[in-house]
Amino acid sequence: MGEPLARLRATYGAGPRHLLVLLLCFVVTGWVALRVAGEATWGRMLLWFIGAVILHDLVLFPVYALADRVLRAAVGVPGRRAAPDPARRVPVRLALLNHVRVPALGGALLFLVYLPGVLGWGADTYRAATARERVPFLGRWLAVTGILFLISAVVFLLRWRRWRAAQRRSGPPG
Incomplete structure (x- = not known):
């Protein structure tokens, strides 16, 4: 039982409760969007939402993560794993x-x-x-x-x- 949880935590980055709560949030958000919007074409709305998630996760996040790395290197701030040198500001x-x-x-x-x-x-x-x-x-x-x-x-x-x-x-x- 311990090894699958450790593998999940290493792969996903958090425990199963976090994943369950996140999935529940997506379900509630989808339900609210369908109820509030009263959109007859809910399929198009769902397709737009999935497209936005994919666009963010697969395109935008890597772009601004790379931009942040470039900015860190330009300013001279070490990465999270590097120990800061006290002599540097x-x-x-x-x-x-x-x-x-x-x-x-x-x-x-x-x-x-x-x-x-x-x-x-x-x-x-x-x-x-x-x-x-x-x-x-x-x-x-x-x-x-x-x-x-x-x-x-x-x-x-x-x-x-x-x-x-x-x-x-x-x-x-x-």
Whole structure:
């Protein structure tokens, strides 16, 4: 009995209770989506949901995992398994990494939410639904993403200056 559970944990990454709860969440989510939407073409909705899961798990997750690895290497933050060298400024580099991750995640999330508008798709659908012309989503998305990065950079610089002042007050490590 112990070996199958250990194999499941090694393969899946968690225990059977986690898998059961996750599957139950998918069932409840599917049931709620069907009930709330009242969609007569539930098969198309299910197909869209499965397609979104496959797109995320097989395409998007490897892309942003690779982007995170590249960003870690560029900033100089060791991987999770590597022991950090105390002589290197890993906390500062990790803070820099996080100050890049947060606005990138915000910009990516906005891009996915407003994807048709940002890419210029669906002008007729938008006009039919709202009786208005579509606004320039691409420019606004770029502006908001730029502002997110700017705010994050300012916060990082303020935190870095405070950290440097504290380092000078405490003196050289001894």
